[in-house]
Amino acid sequence: MDILSINNLSKSFRQQQVLRDISFTVKQGEVIAVIGPSGSGKTTLLRCAAMLENADGGSIDLGGISVVESGKYADKASLKSARTKCGMVFQNFNLFPHMLVLDNIIDAPVHVLGIPRQEAVREALALLGKMEMQEYVNAYPCELSGGQQQRVAIARALALHPEILFFDEPTSALDPELTNGVLRVIRALAEEDMTMVIVTHEMDFAEKVADRIIFMADGMVVEDGPAAEVIHNPANERTKAFIAGLKSGF
Numbered sequence: 001m002d003i004l005s006i007n008n009l010s011k012s013f014r015q016q017q018v019l020r021d022i023s024f025t026v027k028q029g030e031v032i033a034v035i036g037p038s039g040s041g042k043t044t045l046l047r048c049a050a051m052l053e054n055a056d057g058g059s060i061d062l063g064g065i066s067v068v069e070s071g072k073y074a075d076k077a078s079l080k081s082a083r084t085k086c087g088m089v090f091q092n093f094n095l096f097p098h099m100l101v102l103d104n105i106i107d108a109p110v111h112v113l114g115i116p117r118q119e120a121v122r123e124a125l126a127l128l129g130k131m132e133m134q135e136y137v138n139a140y141p142c143e144l145s146g147g148q149q150q151r152v153a154i155a156r157a158l159a160l161h162p163e164i165l166f167f168d169e170p171t172s173a174l175d176p177e178l179t180n181g182v183l184r185v186i187r188a189l190a191e192e193d194m195t196m197v198i199v200t201h202e203m204d205f206a207e208k209v210a211d212r213i214i215f216m217a218d219g220m221v222v223e224d225g226p227a228a229e230v231i232h233n234p235a236n237e238r239t240k241a242f243i244a245g246l247k248s249g250f
Protein backbone atom coordinates (compact mmCIF):
# COMPACT_ATOMS: atom_id res chain seq x y z
CA MET A 1 0.00 0.00 0.00
CA ASP A 2 1.27 3.48 -0.83
CA ILE A 3 1.43 5.78 2.21
CA LEU A 4 2.62 8.71 0.11
CA SER A 5 2.10 9.27 -3.57
CA ILE A 6 3.38 12.43 -5.23
CA ASN A 7 2.59 13.15 -8.87
CA ASN A 8 3.89 15.95 -11.11
CA LEU A 9 4.43 18.23 -8.13
CA SER A 10 5.62 21.77 -8.86
CA LYS A 11 6.42 24.75 -6.68
CA SER A 12 7.84 28.21 -7.30
CA PHE A 13 9.00 30.95 -4.96
CA ARG A 14 8.33 34.20 -6.81
CA GLN A 15 9.96 33.73 -10.25
CA GLN A 16 12.10 30.77 -9.25
CA GLN A 17 10.83 27.26 -9.91
CA VAL A 18 12.06 25.14 -7.02
CA LEU A 19 10.23 21.84 -7.68
CA ARG A 20 9.64 20.59 -11.22
CA ASP A 21 7.42 17.68 -12.09
CA ILE A 22 8.32 15.59 -9.03
CA SER A 23 6.77 12.11 -8.90
CA PHE A 24 7.48 9.21 -6.56
CA THR A 25 5.68 6.90 -4.16
CA VAL A 26 6.48 5.57 -0.70
CA LYS A 27 5.05 2.22 0.34
CA GLN A 28 4.14 1.28 3.89
CA GLY A 29 7.31 0.38 5.81
CA GLU A 30 9.66 1.82 3.21
CA VAL A 31 12.56 4.09 4.12
CA ILE A 32 13.58 6.60 1.47
CA ALA A 33 16.72 8.74 1.70
CA VAL A 34 16.66 11.99 -0.29
CA ILE A 35 20.04 13.37 -1.30
CA GLY A 36 21.18 16.20 -3.53
CA PRO A 37 23.12 19.45 -3.62
CA SER A 38 22.23 22.51 -1.56
CA GLY A 39 19.34 24.39 -3.10
CA SER A 40 18.06 21.39 -5.10
CA GLY A 41 14.67 21.55 -3.37
CA LYS A 42 14.90 18.77 -0.76
CA THR A 43 13.52 20.80 2.14
CA THR A 44 10.81 22.33 -0.03
CA LEU A 45 9.75 18.87 -1.19
CA LEU A 46 9.52 17.62 2.40
CA ARG A 47 7.63 20.73 3.51
CA CYS A 48 5.11 20.30 0.68
CA ALA A 49 4.69 16.59 1.49
CA ALA A 50 4.15 17.41 5.20
CA MET A 51 1.69 20.21 4.30
CA LEU A 52 3.85 22.94 5.81
CA GLU A 53 4.04 24.57 2.38
CA ASN A 54 1.53 24.66 -0.48
CA ALA A 55 2.51 23.29 -3.87
CA ASP A 56 1.46 25.15 -7.05
CA GLY A 57 0.64 22.14 -9.18
CA GLY A 58 0.46 18.35 -9.11
CA SER A 59 -1.01 15.92 -6.63
CA ILE A 60 -0.23 14.50 -3.19
CA ASP A 61 -2.00 11.53 -1.59
CA LEU A 62 -1.05 10.90 2.04
CA GLY A 63 -2.32 8.04 4.16
CA GLY A 64 -5.20 7.43 1.73
CA ILE A 65 -6.30 11.08 1.71
CA SER A 66 -6.11 13.21 -1.42
CA VAL A 67 -4.39 16.34 -0.06
CA VAL A 68 -4.00 18.15 -3.37
CA GLU A 69 -5.20 17.10 -6.80
CA SER A 70 -3.91 18.90 -9.90
CA GLY A 71 -2.91 21.88 -7.75
CA LYS A 72 -6.27 22.11 -5.95
CA TYR A 73 -6.13 21.57 -2.17
CA ALA A 74 -8.75 19.49 -0.34
CA ASP A 75 -11.19 20.96 2.21
CA LYS A 76 -10.00 21.90 5.71
CA ALA A 77 -11.30 18.73 7.38
CA SER A 78 -9.39 16.45 4.98
CA LEU A 79 -6.21 18.50 5.40
CA LYS A 80 -6.55 18.34 9.18
CA SER A 81 -6.87 14.59 9.17
CA ALA A 82 -3.98 14.21 6.68
CA ARG A 83 -1.83 16.38 8.98
CA THR A 84 -2.25 13.93 11.84
CA LYS A 85 -0.93 11.14 9.60
CA CYS A 86 2.52 12.64 9.19
CA GLY A 87 5.26 13.87 11.49
CA MET A 88 8.23 16.09 10.76
CA VAL A 89 11.64 16.22 12.42
CA PHE A 90 13.67 19.34 11.66
CA GLN A 91 17.38 20.02 11.42
CA ASN A 92 17.24 22.41 14.40
CA PHE A 93 14.89 20.29 16.55
CA ASN A 94 12.25 23.07 16.96
CA LEU A 95 11.22 22.02 20.46
CA PHE A 96 9.08 24.49 22.44
CA PRO A 97 11.79 26.17 24.58
CA HIS A 98 9.46 27.21 27.43
CA MET A 99 8.03 23.69 27.90
CA LEU A 100 9.49 20.72 29.75
CA VAL A 101 10.43 17.66 27.68
CA LEU A 102 7.27 15.90 28.86
CA ASP A 103 5.03 18.82 27.89
CA ASN A 104 6.68 19.09 24.48
CA ILE A 105 5.63 15.50 23.82
CA ILE A 106 2.10 15.47 25.25
CA ASP A 107 1.04 18.89 23.92
CA ALA A 108 -0.26 17.77 20.53
CA PRO A 109 -1.72 14.42 21.66
CA VAL A 110 -3.72 16.25 24.37
CA HIS A 111 -4.66 19.39 22.45
CA VAL A 112 -4.93 18.12 18.88
CA LEU A 113 -6.02 14.51 19.30
CA GLY A 114 -7.89 14.99 22.59
CA ILE A 115 -6.13 12.09 24.32
CA PRO A 116 -6.59 12.16 28.14
CA ARG A 117 -3.53 13.69 29.82
CA GLN A 118 -2.76 10.62 31.93
CA GLU A 119 -2.73 8.37 28.88
CA ALA A 120 -0.59 10.86 26.93
CA VAL A 121 1.91 10.99 29.81
CA ARG A 122 2.10 7.20 29.95
CA GLU A 123 2.82 7.02 26.25
CA ALA A 124 5.32 9.91 26.40
CA LEU A 125 7.30 8.07 29.08
CA ALA A 126 7.38 4.94 26.93
CA LEU A 127 8.54 6.93 23.91
CA LEU A 128 11.24 8.67 25.95
CA GLY A 129 12.43 5.24 27.10
CA LYS A 130 12.67 4.12 23.52
CA MET A 131 14.69 7.23 22.68
CA GLU A 132 17.01 6.56 25.67
CA MET A 133 15.80 9.84 27.18
CA GLN A 134 13.61 8.78 30.13
CA GLU A 135 15.78 10.53 32.73
CA TYR A 136 15.21 13.92 31.06
CA VAL A 137 11.44 13.96 31.31
CA ASN A 138 11.45 17.07 33.53
CA ALA A 139 14.26 18.96 31.79
CA TYR A 140 13.93 22.01 29.60
CA PRO A 141 15.22 21.74 26.00
CA CYS A 142 18.04 24.21 26.74
CA GLU A 143 19.40 21.78 29.35
CA LEU A 144 19.90 19.07 26.72
CA SER A 145 22.58 18.44 24.10
CA GLY A 146 21.58 18.76 20.44
CA GLY A 147 21.45 14.98 20.07
CA GLN A 148 19.21 14.69 23.13
CA GLN A 149 16.93 17.46 21.85
CA GLN A 150 16.65 15.69 18.52
CA ARG A 151 15.66 12.43 20.22
CA VAL A 152 12.96 14.31 22.14
CA ALA A 153 11.81 15.83 18.82
CA ILE A 154 11.52 12.31 17.38
CA ALA A 155 9.51 11.20 20.43
CA ARG A 156 7.25 14.23 19.96
CA ALA A 157 6.65 13.33 16.31
CA LEU A 158 5.93 9.68 17.21
CA ALA A 159 3.41 10.69 19.89
CA LEU A 160 0.88 11.48 17.14
CA HIS A 161 1.17 7.92 15.76
CA PRO A 162 2.05 9.14 12.28
CA GLU A 163 1.80 6.82 9.30
CA ILE A 164 4.89 8.48 7.85
CA LEU A 165 7.75 10.48 9.35
CA PHE A 166 9.73 13.11 7.45
CA PHE A 167 13.25 14.02 8.59
CA ASP A 168 15.07 17.07 7.21
CA GLU A 169 18.80 16.55 7.82
CA PRO A 170 18.17 15.33 11.38
CA THR A 171 21.86 15.13 12.25
CA SER A 172 23.50 17.93 10.30
CA ALA A 173 23.48 20.31 13.29
CA LEU A 174 25.16 17.67 15.50
CA ASP A 175 28.71 16.63 16.37
CA PRO A 176 29.66 13.13 15.15
CA GLU A 177 29.26 11.44 18.53
CA LEU A 178 25.78 12.93 19.00
CA THR A 179 24.89 12.04 15.41
CA ASN A 180 25.33 8.34 16.15
CA GLY A 181 22.74 8.33 18.94
CA VAL A 182 20.16 9.91 16.65
CA LEU A 183 20.96 7.62 13.71
CA ARG A 184 20.66 4.63 16.05
CA VAL A 185 17.09 5.52 17.05
CA ILE A 186 16.11 6.18 13.42
CA ARG A 187 17.55 2.81 12.49
CA ALA A 188 15.54 1.15 15.28
CA LEU A 189 12.40 2.79 13.86
CA ALA A 190 13.25 1.39 10.42
CA GLU A 191 13.53 -2.07 11.95
CA GLU A 192 10.02 -1.63 13.32
CA ASP A 193 8.85 -0.85 9.77
CA MET A 194 8.17 2.84 10.36
CA THR A 195 7.64 4.54 6.99
CA MET A 196 10.19 7.36 6.66
CA VAL A 197 11.53 9.89 4.16
CA ILE A 198 14.90 11.20 5.32
CA VAL A 199 16.90 14.03 3.77
CA THR A 200 20.48 13.25 4.73
CA HIS A 201 24.11 13.56 3.73
CA GLU A 202 25.06 10.52 5.80
CA MET A 203 25.67 8.08 2.97
CA ASP A 204 26.76 5.12 5.11
CA PHE A 205 23.58 5.49 7.11
CA ALA A 206 21.49 5.88 3.94
CA GLU A 207 22.96 2.71 2.48
CA LYS A 208 22.33 0.71 5.65
CA VAL A 209 18.85 1.97 6.46
CA ALA A 210 17.18 3.19 3.27
CA ASP A 211 15.39 0.90 0.84
CA ARG A 212 15.63 3.52 -1.88
CA ILE A 213 17.58 6.68 -2.52
CA ILE A 214 16.17 9.63 -4.43
CA PHE A 215 18.75 12.00 -5.90
CA MET A 216 17.46 15.51 -6.56
CA ALA A 217 19.06 18.30 -8.58
CA ASP A 218 17.58 21.58 -9.81
CA GLY A 219 14.17 20.76 -8.35
CA MET A 220 13.90 17.45 -10.19
CA VAL A 221 14.14 13.79 -9.23
CA VAL A 222 17.18 12.78 -11.26
CA GLU A 223 17.47 9.24 -9.96
CA ASP A 224 15.31 6.98 -7.78
CA GLY A 225 16.54 3.44 -7.11
CA PRO A 226 17.70 0.82 -4.61
CA ALA A 227 20.12 2.42 -2.11
CA ALA A 228 23.20 0.33 -2.92
CA GLU A 229 22.70 0.82 -6.64
CA VAL A 230 22.35 4.61 -6.45
CA ILE A 231 25.47 4.84 -4.27
CA HIS A 232 27.75 2.34 -6.00
CA ASN A 233 26.44 2.22 -9.54
CA PRO A 234 24.44 5.37 -10.29
CA ALA A 235 22.82 5.52 -13.71
CA ASN A 236 22.96 9.29 -14.13
CA GLU A 237 26.13 11.36 -14.60
CA ARG A 238 24.96 14.01 -12.14
CA THR A 239 24.33 11.41 -9.45
CA LYS A 240 27.80 9.98 -10.12
CA ALA A 241 29.42 13.40 -9.75
CA PHE A 242 27.50 14.17 -6.55
CA ILE A 243 28.36 10.84 -4.89
CA ALA A 244 32.01 11.14 -5.98
CA GLY A 245 32.09 14.65 -4.45
CA LEU A 246 30.71 13.37 -1.13
CA LYS A 247 33.29 10.56 -1.05
CA SER A 248 36.18 12.96 -1.64
CA GLY A 249 34.87 15.19 1.13
CA PHE A 250 33.66 18.14 -0.97
Ligand SMILES: Nc1ncnc2c1ncn2[C@@H]1O[C@H](COP(=O)(O)OP(=O)(O)OP(=O)(O)O)[C@@H](O)[C@H]1O
Pocket residue numbers: 013014018036037038039040041042043044045
Ligand atom coordinates in the same frame (compact mmCIF):
# COMPACT_ATOMS: atom_id res chain seq x y z
N1 LIG B 1 10.52 30.50 1.70
C1 LIG B 1 11.27 30.68 0.61
N2 LIG B 1 11.20 31.82 -0.12
C2 LIG B 1 11.93 32.00 -1.23
N3 LIG B 1 12.78 31.07 -1.72
C3 LIG B 1 12.92 29.92 -1.04
C4 LIG B 1 12.17 29.65 0.14
N4 LIG B 1 12.50 28.42 0.60
C5 LIG B 1 13.41 27.94 -0.28
N5 LIG B 1 13.66 28.83 -1.27
C6 LIG B 1 14.57 28.61 -2.41
O1 LIG B 1 14.25 27.37 -3.01
C7 LIG B 1 15.42 26.68 -3.43
C8 LIG B 1 15.40 25.29 -2.82
O2 LIG B 1 15.57 25.43 -1.41
P1 LIG B 1 15.52 24.18 -0.43
O3 LIG B 1 15.68 24.73 0.93
O4 LIG B 1 14.33 23.36 -0.71
O5 LIG B 1 16.83 23.38 -0.88
P2 LIG B 1 17.60 22.18 -0.17
O6 LIG B 1 17.84 21.15 -1.22
O7 LIG B 1 16.87 21.77 1.05
O8 LIG B 1 19.00 22.86 0.22
P3 LIG B 1 19.96 22.55 1.49
O9 LIG B 1 20.73 21.26 1.17
O10 LIG B 1 20.90 23.73 1.52
O11 LIG B 1 19.12 22.44 2.72
C9 LIG B 1 16.59 27.54 -3.01
O12 LIG B 1 17.03 28.26 -4.13
C10 LIG B 1 16.02 28.45 -1.96
O13 LIG B 1 16.68 29.69 -1.96
Ligand SMILES: [Mg+2]
Pocket residue numbers: 042043044168
Ligand atom coordinates in the same frame (compact mmCIF):
# COMPACT_ATOMS: atom_id res chain seq x y z
MG1 LIG C 1 17.33 21.77 3.08
